[in-house]
Amino acid sequence: MRRLTIAIVALTTLLSSCGADESGLIGYVPSFDKDVSNVVVGEISDSTTRPFAFKAATNEVLVVYFGYTNCPDLCPTTLYAVKSAKKKIGDDLAARVDLAMVTVDPERDTSEKLPKYLASFSDRFHAIVPATASELRTAENAFQVTSSVTKKSDGTVEVAHSATAYVVDDTGRVVVEWPFGLDADAMANDLRFVLSDEA
Amino acid sequence: MTTYKKITALVGAAVLAVTLAACGGDSNESTDTTVAASAATEEVVIEGQWARTSPAATDMGAAYMTITSPVDDALVAAAVSMDIAMEAQIHEVVPAEMTDTTMAMGDMATDTTMAMGDMAMTMREVDEIALPAGAAVELKPGGYHVMLMGLKAPLEVGTEIKITLTFKNAGDIEVTVPVLEEAP
Numbered sequence: 001m002r003r004l005t006i007a008i009v010a011l012t013t014l015l016s017s018c019g020a021d022e023s024g025l026i027g028y029v030p031s032f033d034k035d036v037s038n039v040v041v042g043e044i045s046d047s048t049t050r051p052f053a054f055k056a057a058t059n060e061v062l063v064v065y066f067g068y069t070n071c072p073d074l075c076p077t078t079l080y081a082v083k084s085a086k087k088k089i090g091d092d093l094a095a096r097v098d099l100a101m102v103t104v105d106p107e108r109d110t111s112e113k114l115p116k117y118l119a120s121f122s123d124r125f126h127a128i129v130p131a132t133a134s135e136l137r138t139a140e141n142a143f144q145v146t147s148s149v150t151k152k153s154d155g156t157v158e159v160a161h162s163a164t165a166y167v168v169d170d171t172g173r174v175v176v177e178w179p180f181g182l183d184a185d186a187m188a189n190d191l192r193f194v195l196s197d198e199a
Numbered sequence: 200m201t202t203y204k205k206i207t208a209l210v211g212a213a214v215l216a217v218t219l220a221a222c223g224g225d226s227n228e229s230t231d232t233t234v235a236a237s238a239a240t241e242e243v244v245i246e247g248q249w250a251r252t253s254p255a256a257t258d259m260g261a262a263y264m265t266i267t268s269p270v271d272d273a274l275v276a277a278a279v280s281m282d283i284a285m286e287a288q289i290h291e292v293v294p295a296e297m298t299d300t301t302m303a304m305g306d307m308a309t310d311t312t313m314a315m316g317d318m319a320m321t322m323r324e325v326d327e328i329a330l331p332a333g334a335a336v337e338l339k340p341g342g343y344h345v346m347l348m349g350l351k352a353p354l355e356v357g358t359e360i361k362i363t364l365t366f367k368n369a370g371d372i373e374v375t376v377p378v379l380e381e382a383p
Contacts, residue, residue: 069254069256069257070257070259071257071259072251072253072257072259072260072261072290072322072344072346072347073261073290073292073322073340073341073344073346074292074320074340074341076251076253076254076261077251077340077341079254080251080252080380080381081381083380084380084381112256113256114256116255116256117254117255117256117257119255120254120255121254144317145317146295146317146318146319147319148295148319158321158322158323159321160295160319160320160321161319161320161321162317162318162319162320163320163341164317180320180341181340181341184381
């Protein structure tokens with residue numbers, strides 16, 4: 001069953017890669033105008049919260065990820081791949097890549113914790129700790145992310161979340177989505193493509 | 200590592216022999232028996248093991264490897280010493296079963312708009328990982344992993360940790376696991 005799932009994911013990735021030949025992007029290109037610029041959330045900055053909109057600065061891209069810091073497998077896999085992709089594209093291009101992570105587990109990921117976590121992956125980042133459940137849901141709906149936090153009877157907390165990373169351009173549109181497992185070379189390809197398009 | 204390589208070669212040969220026998224179609228039974236018997240004297244092979252460096256502000260970690268057992272076996276437990284982490288568990292990443300009550304998006308998205316990549320994933324502890332004879336079973340990001348819970352200190356690139364793996368048949372095997380930022 002697991003093999004089947006992996007095969008389907010691999011096939012999906014393969015198909016979207018094939019489809020993306022014309023655009024030059026390896027990740028998945030949204031089939032509609034995915035504008036996320038209107039969503040405003042709270043960003044942690046010097047231990048206070050200020051409004052943040054999902055939109056890259058001019059001629060830059062913003063990589064957005066929804067996850068949580070107690071995530072040992074999926075989150076660091078993707079975030080270290082993004083870090084590695086930035087190394088691959090060189091300092092000049094990498095300087096134009098920003099990173100935002102929205103915690104789907106705001107109860108445990110405090111405003112102190114998330115910025116420290118993100119500093120392991122990027123010298124520039126936006127640590128987003130939603131103040132309310134509806135703030136989180138609004139952001140998730142814009143990206144089509146799904147998440148849940150379930151407290152189990154044995155005291156453990158089970159967190160589920162979409163493991164896709166989203167690349168947002170300077171108009172606030174998702175230009176490419178990176179499904180879990182896409183490697184740093186593919187991400188580097190897409191970053192080069194999007195950044196050369198913007199410049 | 201040298202012994203691992205030798206064993207790999209032997210297991211590889213055994214796998215090849217089995218494969219060839221299978222391809223032959225009408226292979227006689229005695230050939231299969233011979234392969235099984237010689238394989239039984241070999242050891243479990245653990246290759247490509249690594250642990251991910253742990254980001255700041257978290258005390259969770261994960262380790263990965265490829266395990267090949269010469270006979271049907273199962274990985275049933277993993278352990279690290281208390282100076283590394285409080286606990287080690289065998290985990291698997293699975294698609295989350297989002298019920299109505301846990302569903303985050305409420306009125307969202309029918310199947311047509313829910314892309315494959317947007318499916319929520321979660322982890323669960325597994326009782327064991329089956330190791331069919333001769334099959335290379337991967338513990339890798341997005342699949343099975345040894346989860347290290349309650350790290351005593353961050354896992355730093357360039358260091359190594361020891362993990363004791365317990366197998367149903369093969370017993371305990373200790374592996375030295377390098378800490379890396381990405382898969383080797």
